[in-house]
Amino acid sequence: MSGIRAGGGAGTGGGAEAADGAGTGDAEAGTPTAVRSGWQDPDPVDRPMMRWWWFGPDQELGEIDRELEAMAAAGLGGAEVAFVHPLRETTDRFGSPRMLAALRHAAERARELGLRLDVTLGSGWSFGGPHIGPEHASRRLRWERREISPAPLEVSARGAWPGDDLVGAYVGEGTAPTQWTHVRATQGAEVLRIPAGLGPRTVLLAWSEVTGQQVKRSSAGAEGPVLDHLSADATRHHLHVVGEALLGAVPAALLGSVFCDSLEVYEAGWTPRLPEEFARRRGYDPVPVLHRLVTEGTGGEGPDTTQLRVDMGRTLSELVEENFLAVCRDWAAGHGVPFRVQAYGEPPVTLSAYRSADLVEGEGAGWKEITACRWASSAAHLLGHGVVSSEVWTWVHSPSFRATPLDLRAEAHDHLLSGITRFVGHGWPYSPPEAPGLGWRFYAAGALDDRNPWWPAMPELTTSLARLCGALRRGERVADVAALVPADDARAAHAGGFDLFKAARDLIGPRIPAAIRTGGWDFDLVDDPAPETLAPDAYPVVVVARATRMPETTRAWLDAVRAVGGTVLAVEAPACPAHEQVSETDLGAALRPALPPDVALRGDGGEIGTVHRRLDGGDLYLVANTGGEVRRVAITPRTSRAHWELLDPDDGGRRALADRSSAEAEGSAEARGEIEGGDEGGDKGGVDDGTITLALHPYQALVLIGSDDEPARTDAHDDAASLDGAASRAEPHALLALAGPWTFASAGDAEREVTLPHSWEGELPPERSRGVYEIEVRIGAEQVPDGARIELDLGPCAPMPRSDGAQGFRAEVRPPVGEIAVVEVDGERAGIIWRAPHRLDLTDRLRPGTHRLRLTVLTTAAGASAVDPHVGPMVEESRRVYGDRFALQDLDRTLEDVHRGLHEVPVLRVLRG
Numbered sequence: 032m033s034g035i036r037a038g039g040g041a042g043t044g045g046g047a048e049a050a051d052g053a054g055t056g057d058a059e060a061g062t063p064t065a066v067r068s069g070w071q072d073p074d075p076v077d078r079p080m081m082r083w084w085w086f087g088p089d090q091e092l093g094e095i096d097r098e099l100e101a102m103a104a105a106g107l108g109g110a111e112v113a114f115v116h117p118l119r120e121t122t123d124r125f126g127s128p129r130m131l132a133a134l135r136h137a138a139e140r141a142r143e144l145g146l147r148l149d150v151t152l153g154s155g156w157s158f159g160g161p162h163i164g165p166e167h168a169s170r171r172l173r174w175e176r177r178e179i180s181p182a183p184l185e186v187s188a189r190g191a192w193p194g195d196d197l198v199g200a201y202v203g204e205g206t207a208p209t210q211w212t213h214v215r216a217t218q219g220a221e222v223l224r225i226p227a228g229l230g231p232r233t234v235l236l237a238w239s240e241v242t243g244q245q246v247k248r249s250s251a252g253a254e255g256p257v258l259d260h261l262s263a264d265a266t267r268h269h270l271h272v273v274g275e276a277l278l279g280a281v282p283a284a285l286l287g288s289v290f291c292d293s294l295e296v297y298e299a300g301w302t303p304r305l306p307e308e309f310a311r312r313r314g315y316d317p318v319p320v321l322h323r324l325v326t327e328g329t330g331g332e333g334p335d336t337t338q339l340r341v342d343m344g345r346t347l348s349e350l351v352e353e354n355f356l357a358v359c360r361d362w363a364a365g366h367g368v369p370f371r372v373q374a375y376g377e378p379p380v381t382l383s384a385y386r387s388a389d390l391v392e393g394e395g396a397g398w399k400e401i402t403a404c405r406w407a408s409s410a411a412h413l414l415g416h417g418v419v420s421s422e423v424w425t426w427v428h429s430p431s432f433r434a435t436p437l438d439l440r441a442e443a444h445d446h447l448l449s450g451i452t453r454f455v456g457h458g459w460p461y462s463p464p465e466a467p468g469l470g471w472r473f474y475a476a477g478a479l480d481d482r483n484p485w486w487p488a489m490p491e492l493t494t495s496l497a498r499l500c501g502a503l504r505r506g507e508r509v510a511d512v513a514a515l516v517p518a519d520d521a522r523a524a525h526a527g528g529f530d531l532f533k534a535a536r537d538l539i540g541p542r543i544p545a546a547i548r549t550g551g552w553d554f555d556l557v558d559d560p561a562p563e564t565l566a567p568d569a570y571p572v573v574v575v576a577r578a579t580r581m582p583e584t585t586r587a588w589l590d591a592v593r594a595v596g597g598t599v600l601a602v603e604a605p606a607c608p609a610h611e612q613v614s615e616t617d618l619g620a621a622l623r624p625a626l627p628p629d630v631a632l633r634g635d636g637g638e639i640g641t642v643h644r645r646l647d648g649g650d651l652y653l654v655a656n657t658g659g660e661v662r663r664v665a666i667t668p669r670t671s672r673a674h675w676e677l678l679d680p681d682d683g684g685r686r687a688l689a690d691r692s693s694a695e696a697e698g699s700a701e702a703r704g705e706i707e708g709g710d711e712g713g714d715k716g717g718v719d720d721g722t723i724t725l726a727l728h729p730y731q732a733l734v735l736i737g738s739d740d741e742p743a744r745t746d747a748h749d750d751a752a753s754l755d756g757a758a759s760r761a762e763p764h765a766l767l768a769l770a771g772p773w774t775f776a777s778a779g780d781a782e783r784e785v786t787l788p789h790s791w792e793g794e795l796p797p798e799r800s801r802g803v804y805e806i807e808v809r810i811g812a813e814q815v816p817d818g819a820r821i822e823l824d825l826g827p828c829a830p831m832p833r834s835d836g837a838q839g840f841r842a843e844v845r846p847p848v849g850e851i852a853v854v855e856v857d858g859e860r861a862g863i864i865w866r867a868p869h870r871l872d873l874t875d876r877l878r879p880g881t882h883r884l885r886l887t888v889l890t891t892a893a894g895a896s897a898v899d900p901h902v903g904p905m906v907e908e909s910r911r912v913y914g915d916r917f918a919l920q921d922l923d924r925t926l927e928d929v930h931r932g933l934h935e936v937p938v939l940r941v942l943r944g
Contacts, residue, residue: 061506063649063738067676071683073497075145077504078108079443081480082422082458084473085114088130088250089121094463095137099144101481102459106493109147111290111455112137114154115248116916118471118909124252125154126273131280138285147287149371152274152359154253155246156292161255162272165194167265168241168256170301172198172527174325175236178206184225188216190238196303197223198237201322208233211326213319235322239301247295248474248917260294260378261302261347263354270362283368288390291359292422293403294376300347300528308350313342324526337523341580344379344522348531352384360388373422374410375403379531382516383560385410392455394422396840398448398640398657399545401514401536401556408450408508409555413565417504420453421446424477426839430921431460431478432469432892433929435842435850436488436865439479441730442840443496444655448640450553452504454496468901469892474917476839484800484889488851488865491681498680502644502651502734509643511626512547512554513570514539515585517578517604519559539576543602546619547574549637551628562588568595571626574618575604575611598625633665639727641666649738656727659830659844661867666723672737675723679733681866687742688723728867729828729844765814767939769884773806790849790932797894802932804886808939812879820942821877823854823884825869826935831928838921848888849930855885870940877939890931897925 081102102110112134114125123129134150141148152158159168188197200214200223216223225234244257259265274289302308309317320333324343327336334342356374363370371390374380385391385407391414393407404421411419423446428434443454459480462470472478480486521534535556547554554574557565562585573592578601589599589607600621601607602614613621630641630652638658644651650670656662675688723735736742771786777799791802815821826847833843844867851865856876864871876882896902906919 061647063646063651063676063736063742066502066505066646066651066678066734066736067685067742069501070498070678070685073494073501075108075497076147077453077497077501078106079423079454079456079493079496079500080109080111080147080149081107081456083110083112084458084460085112085250086116086118086461086471087121088114088123088125088127088133089117089119089463090130090133090461091463092133092136094461095133096140097464098459098461098480099137099140099146103144103146105481105486105489106497107146107456108497109141109149109287110137110459111149111151113151113458114250114253115473116155116909117251117913118905120908120912121251125160125250126252126276131276134277135280135285138281142285148281148285149287149290150277150281151290151292152277153246153269155249157246157257157260157294157296158269158273158291159246159255159257160249160253160269160273162268163256163258163265165241166303167258167262167268168194169244169259169296169299170194170239170261170303171242171298172301172321172324173238173240175238177234177236179225179232179234181228181230181232183227184234186223186225186234186236188220188223190240192240194241196239198239198301198306199318199321200225200237201235202228203233203235204228204230206231206233208326211235211322213322235326237321239303242296242298244297251913257296259302260296260299260355261305261350263358266355266358267362270359274362278366278368283366286368288369288371289359289363291370291372293373293394294351294355294378294380296377296528298528299378300343300526302350302354305346305350309342309346312346312349317343337580340524340526341519341522344519344525344529344531347378347528348381348384348518351378351380352387356380356384356387363389371420373403373407375406375530375532377528377530379522379525379529379534381518381531381560382406382410382556382558383413386414390418390420391416392420392422393449393451394425396442396445398445399548399637400541401539401544402449403532404446404449404451405544406532406556409557412450412508412510412555413557413561418452419450420455421449421451422457423451423454424479424840425457426475427457427477428841429476429839430896430919430925431472431476432483432896433925433927434477434479435891436485436492437730437842437844437846437850437867438840440492440495440866441657441842444499444730444732445640445657445840447499447503447653447732448548448642448655448657450508450642452500454500466901468899469895471905472919475920478892483892485851485865485891487853487889488863491863491865494683495680498678498683499653499732499734502678503642503653506644506646506651508553509629509645510553510555511571511629512552512622513557513573514543514547514554515573515575515578515581516556516558517576517581519580519582520578523580540615542615543574543576543618546615547622548640549635550619550622551630551632551641552622552626553629553641553643559585567591568597570597572598572600572622574600574602575607576602578604578606581606600625627669629669631667631669633667634662635664636660636662638662639664643668646736646738648740649736652735652737653732654725654727654735655732656730659729659828659842661726661728661827663724663726666725666735667721668723668737670737671721673739674737674741675721676736676742677725677733678736729830730842731867763940764816764819764943765939765941767808767810767814767941769806769808769937769939771806773804775802775804777802787936788932788934790930790934792929792931797898797926799931800890800892800894802888804888804933806884808877808882808884810877810879810882810939815879815941816943818943820872820874822940822942823864823871823873824938824940825852825864825933826937828867828869829934845928845930845934847935848933849890851889852933853887853889855887857883858885873939886933886937888932891929893925893929894931897922
């Protein structure tokens with residue numbers, strides 16, 4: 032790790048971006064000009080990808096082509112192939128020539144379509160399979176405790192299961208010993224001999240045993256134990272058997288990366304060479320004192336229970352990085368392909384372990400929390416990677432086919448607020464054309480493909496997200512606060528394998544990150560390996576939470592931070608002096624005198640999040656509403672700039688923000704925004720230290736660019752852009768309510784008259800996902816002044832509380848349309864309405880006269896899923912042939928909060944030009 036300064040290290044080039052095909056290579060990569068030039072037509076590398084579940088293996092070349100073409104048409108950037116459980120009987124097996132040929136075909140077709148294709152280095156998760164025997168399988172310590180008499184005793188040194196090995200035996204006097212004696216066993220002996228004692232005793236045996244964990248959701252033929260991620264030999268063996276076959280079939284030139292999902296090797300806390308590695312790294316043999324992992328006290332010389340656990344945890348963290356992550360990276364480099372990984376989970380992998388990978392990835396929504404996205408983006412910032420991806424939509428509005436495009440948009444923006452700059456959607460289930468009903472689906476999370484009736488909105492969503500991702504990998508992310516990961520305290524609480532990320536997250540708690548983020552600062556997590564090379568002035572403020580112990584290198588770094596004028600704030604952290612201690616509730620107040628907020632917000636309600644990227648000659652701010660209400664927010668950046676621009680990712684529009692005097696002179700037109708003077712006198716020219724006021728609709732995101740050079744005049748497209756995030760204060764010239772009567776029809780039924788609001792929920796079968804509304808609209812000349820603009824407004828979103836027990840991220844609103852409306856005027860398509868503020872500009876189509884307005888409302892496939900008679904048989908066939916590998920989840924919630932129809936009275940808004 033190289034040292035960085037505050038907010039630095041994100042860069043605009045570097046190995047990660049080059050490997051990811053995202054390096055810009057031009058001198059203006061981090062300038063306002065570069066952001067503007069790539070805004071309307073974003074770089075294809077910034078498009079979201081999709082995890083592509085290949086069931087079976089059981090794929091047909093024609094369907095592979097069709098699905099890739101559908102991805103390209105939807106504006107997706109590519110696919111990550113994940114080999115998972117079969118859904119029908121197949122003679123094919125994982126790694127077969129037919130499967131590998133299909134993978135090669137997919138890679139070649141993806142290249143022809145301009146898509147990226149990544150491949151997972153195994154089937155299911157975590158890596159393993161039939162090639163993994165006891166010598167390479169994941170291991171843990173099993174403790175066996177027995178009370179014995181004073182008589183000498185012989186105990187079998189052979190375990191009951193293949194691969195069991197006796198590691199150590201310990202005897203203590205009495206039934207509750209405080210001191211233990213290590214009984215040494217002869218190498219290779221069949222019997223452990225325990226000598227006679229003085230009275231009743233307790234014996235404690237430590238066995239190294241195979242955990243027995245099997246690969247989850249494995250393909251046919253990929254069943255078997257999970258490999259030992261602490262063993263380089265086990266990792267190399269897996270790569271030799273599985274990795275070589277995959278990259279033997281698909282050359283690296285056709286792949287974007289090889290991928291490893293989050294580590295889920297449960298209880299993995301041992302490996303055969305651990306005593307040797309432990310002694311080399313920690314300076315003492317752990318075996319004679321190993322009992323102290325599970326007993327209190329010292330019972331003689333050596334470390335106490337806490338120190339042994341810390342030393343064991345450190346050793347496990349080092350081994351998983353060196354013997355799994357680095358081995359995979361080096362193997363991938365030898366084949367000329369980057370290694371992408373979600374480096375968290377079990378064994379207890381550290382945040383700094385991302386240095387042993389090429390591409391950094393996280394997952395999980397919660398911009399005011401510590402998520403795996405924050406874990407990954409912190410590592411990317413420290414390493415200087417401009418690209419950090421996330422597995423997004425993992426549990427979005429479960430079950431399958433229930434998610435809406437608004438759900439996807441809302442969760443994606445949440446990830447961006449955690450420092451993410453690229454997306455891998457979760458996911459796209461391969462489904463053969465002959466599959467009955469709705470076809471194949473993954474057992475959990477979304478089915479995000481073109482079977483969703485709302486799919487016509489997907490190209491707009493992917494383009495919007497590509498614009499945001501492209502902008503957010505420019506320049507350097509500004510993070511003023513470092514939150515120290517209390518790794519040693521997390522280790523001290525665990526006697527074996529555990530998840531270091533989750534343990535540290537739980538120790539820090541939710542209130543500290545929330546106070547930082549809602550207070551107007553951004554933060555990085557920093558763990559103990561980082562300070563070995565991290566500059567002491569990298570972060571003006573360091574927060575230390577619930578740390579009672581830390582390495583000397585970390586203590587020395589904190590002293591260096593203090594020496595250069597930095598501030599250390601301790602929350603229940605005895606490792607820091609008393610004068611630095613603050614309570615959780617006072618953290619925000621303690622931060623302000625140390626450093627003014629990077630972005631001060633008023634009117635945000637705790638729902639407006641920001642990300643700041645420092646550009647060469649300017650500043651970029653993402654501003655996102657993460658709630659279900661319209662928020663009029665006043666934004667005061669700490670960095671003053673002479674000129675500000677507002678960029679809308681939804682339509683690619685740009686507009687220079689006028690100051691208050693200009694806005695008043697121009698009638699405060701829609702989308703102009705305003706800059707209010709920062710002084711009490713209300714200086715109408717107060718741009719340098721001004722406050723930007725915007726209205727943000729539910730789950731809307733906008734980008735602000737500040738610079739001291741006046742931006743070039745926007746082009747014709749930009750001048751016409753709506754930029755709905757800026758508040759409209761002008762009174763409409765006319766509001767034409769369209770209550771009806773409308774004609775309504777669905778699926779060939781006879782037309783009938785309805786008045787709005789209208790829902791076909793309960794009126795039509797649940798599988799009906801399409802309804803067509805038509806009305807004749809008469810517009811008088813007096814209603815449309817010269818230069819007026821006409822918008823179709825479907826109405827506001829209504830906040831909706833989250834359902835009890837609901838899984839996965841979801842937008843907590845009831846939109847006015849369920850879920851999208853395809854708008855036609857006089858038989859010609861005019862656009863799609865699916866996101867707040869649910870408006871569409873029809874100025875060029877509605878002039879004085881009579882027009883035919885047609886709204887085709889498309890909802891989710893939740894209803895069709897609920898009544899699909901083929902779902903149960905599909906699951907049963909898989910179980911009959913392949914056993915119980917999965918269970919479809921949340922099917923009882925399929926129709927929960929389903930929206931069908933038009934829930935408000937649409938209005939034509941006539942606005943003066």
